[in-house]
Amino acid sequence: MxxxxxxxxxxxxxxxxxxxxxxxxxxxxxxxxxxxxxxxxxxxxxxxxxxxxxxxxxxxxxxxxxxxxxxxxxxxxxxxxxxxxxxxxxxxxxxxxxxxxxxxxxxxxxxxxxxxxxxxxxxxxxxxxxxxxxxxxxxxxxxxxxxxxxxxxxxxxxxxxxxxxxxxxxxxxxxxxxxxxxxxxxxxxxxxxxxxxxHAGPWRTVGKTLLASMGARGWADAAKWAAQAEVTAPTIVGGSWDRGGADLGPTGAKKTWARIGIDGATVADQVPDADFSWDPVLGRPGLVPLTVDQVALLQGFPSEWVIAGRKTARYRQVGNxxxxxxxxxxxxxxxxxxxxxxxxxxxxxxx
CATH class of the missing domain: 3.40.50.150 (Vaccinia Virus protein VP39)
Structure with missing residues (x-):
């Protein structure tokens, strides 16, 4: 950002x-x-x-x-x-x-x-x-x-x-x-x-918030994915600074993410490209992972906000x-x- x-x-x-x-x-x-x-x-x-x-x-x-x-x-x-x-x-x-x-x-x-x-x-x-x-x-x-x-x-x-x-x-x-x-x-x-x-009116949703970024590298199913992700995200957990890598939270949260087609067990380096095949029936291989910048959007940060460091350190900052x-x-x-x-x-x- x-x-x-x-x-x-x-x-x-x-x-x-x-x-x-x-x-x-x-x-x-x-x-x-x-x-x-x-x-x-x-x-x-x-x-x-x-x-x-x-x-x-x-x-x-x-x-x-x-x-x-x-x-x-x-x-x-x-x-x-x-x-x-x-x-x-x-x-x-x-x-x-x-x-x-x-x-x-x-x-x-x-x-x-x-x-x-x-x-x-x-x-x-x-x-x-x-x-x-x-x-x-x-x-x-x-x-x-x-x-x-x-x-x-x-x-x-x-x-x-x-x-x-x-x-x-x-x-x-x-x-x-x-x-x-x-x-x-x-x-x-x-x-x-x-x-x-x-605030009055409907809550902001994962789909609308991430649609533009999901399609940034030409992923054809971005709009299709966003349409079924018209929900509020579960709580994003930053995790411990002392151990572990970056993921979107405990087992229950990962199941919630999976229901909207997201792989909550990892954090990606890039958004999907044009060749990505989204098929939740396949389990994790068919789910789309989020990037750190996308998680920051779900925290309410503007896309312009700079996040220093490598992926895990960046994610820890965002999650906390x-x-x-x-x-x-x-x-x-x-x-x-x-x-x-x-x-x-x-x-x-x-x-």
Missing amino acids: TGGNAASAAAQGDIDQPQLTSLEICAGMGGLAFGLEQAGFAPVLLLDNRPIACETLRANRPHWDVRDIDILDFDPVDHQQVYDVHLLSGGLPRVKSPAAVARTRGDDAELSVLKATVDLVYGVRPRAILLENVPDLVRKSDYEPIRKVVADELGHLGYRFQWNILNAKNYGVPQSREVGLLVAFRGDLIDRFEWPRP ATPPPLARALGESIATVLRDAGGDPIRVTGT
Whole structure:
């Protein structure tokens, strides 16, 4: 994918109000940051501890200040441009429940990132916070101790907040993808906040989203395939950075992909050519695999978005990203509160 700067100019051209500032942590390939940019937020700094993700961010937005820094090592004293930003945002590593960590005798590295984020709030003092994580963090009782830690710390710092789960398919993404969310505001601004309303009209589908790319190399059955793929995609899973190759998810997801003629057990280097024979009766040999760029389209990225690295690293970035259209919807709801508040004093209660 190429030409990210053109997309940036177009997005910024649509914004006729003063931009709001943000600090993005665990930025990944920029799904959250791109959506927030479209909603009017200009990041003063973006952090990620994976060099390949930082490369992707810089390729698309050379003017963004991107740093390869682990949040556990980040000190805002050394980056004072982050003080008093309007928004602290991030798609944090998927937090495991305390029970799951105990069963596997695993570490709590993901929880450490969440705690470091709350600590960062103390140093930065943003007006608003937007954090994305697994839906189970919001709805399952196993996670209640973690939610309590977050509630106690944010309350102590003068923030009020709401948890929620939104599905990206309701916001223009051709994929059923539930996202756990925390939105917080300093003082009483949370009283003005409303979660974005689902888009009116039918959901976007896999077939319509991928039709043009499927036919790009002359595959004659592209339209035929797309006609039977008028469904929403199952959740795209990024998988572990530490092991395995690229595929579209667990066994159940692969079966769902197969029902619309897609081989979910692999990721292709190229879209089908004119000689490709599509015949689902043959099993995997007769199914069409998706490319990384096509998976990015199903995540809601524009075709121009550059993805750095080799295939598996590219796929990991895409699979773990926040869908930009969902990020934009959330950003617009948060921006409305911040802009309507204007210079109103922030009334902090209960501290």
